[in-house]
Amino acid sequence: MAKRKPELPRAETGQLKIGDMVGLHPDLVQLLSDLSIPPLGAASRHLLPTQLVQLLEVYPILVTKLRDGVVCSGNIRLFHIAKAVFPDDEVIAVRLEEAIPHKDLTRRAVAEILFGNVLALNHREARTMMAIADRALDRNYLTGSKVQLEKLIAATFGVDRRTLRIEKKVGVLAPQASTADEQPCADQEPRQPQPVCAPEEPEL
Structure with missing residues (x-):
């Protein structure tokens, strides 16, 4: 008997003009302020607009519909880069998601900010x-x-x-x-950094 193909979840992906997004989700704006997070989204001068479009196809901006309009609810850094690089009528890839509870949204955003761009840091x-x-x-x-x-x-x-x-x-x-115990003496060879074992991860 042939194996039944798994049913894939429906992804609410599509395209949206940059100018149709009114900004960041209010909870994310408050989070960035609370944590004194420096501006995110400084694009490399070597990054071409066409490359950014392709990157957004792989990592689309997460958006949510609120009373005031469509807001970015995830992929904060790329959202800021796209806003800085593209004109308002540029169409980019987005993924629509339902409204997320405040606690879940902010914890996810903290995880994104801390670990979402490791290779670029x-x-x-x-x-x-x-x-x-x-x-x-x-x-x-x-x-x-x-x-x-x-x-x-x-x-x-x-x-x-x-x-x-x-x-x-x-x-x-x-x-x-x-x-004092971490500083090498003048007549000693500097100690090499010890490998860090994978610790127990804090709950996000």
Whole structure:
């Protein structure tokens, strides 16, 4: 007997003009403000508009219909890039989704911001992601401990966990001074960073 083909879910994908989206979902606007997240979506000068169109076909903007119009509910960075690169009449790929509860929407957005663009981030931006994760933990957008988050982000971005430690200064993200046992003596060889084991992931 021939195997029955699995039924695939219907994807509400389509196309929409950039100008028909009124902006980010209000819950996401509040989230970016709460966590003091720097502007997202600086496009590489080497990225061609045609390449961006193709990228959006693979990673379409998530949109939701609200009373005030259609808003972006996911894929925040690419949404900002598309708004900066394309004119309002440019048609791009989108995926329509039903309204999501506030808690689920914001937790998904935090996960997207922290880990959605790992391959495009450098070590300095990994430290910025740690600062955002720290604020998200303080404001209950994430659960778990700071140590768990440090281990998870260090493993995700492939950096030494010590490089993620920051001092809280007004308007400044600065590396925290290493403790004495982490500093090599003058007559010793610097220690190589130890591999980070996959930690238990905090709940998003």
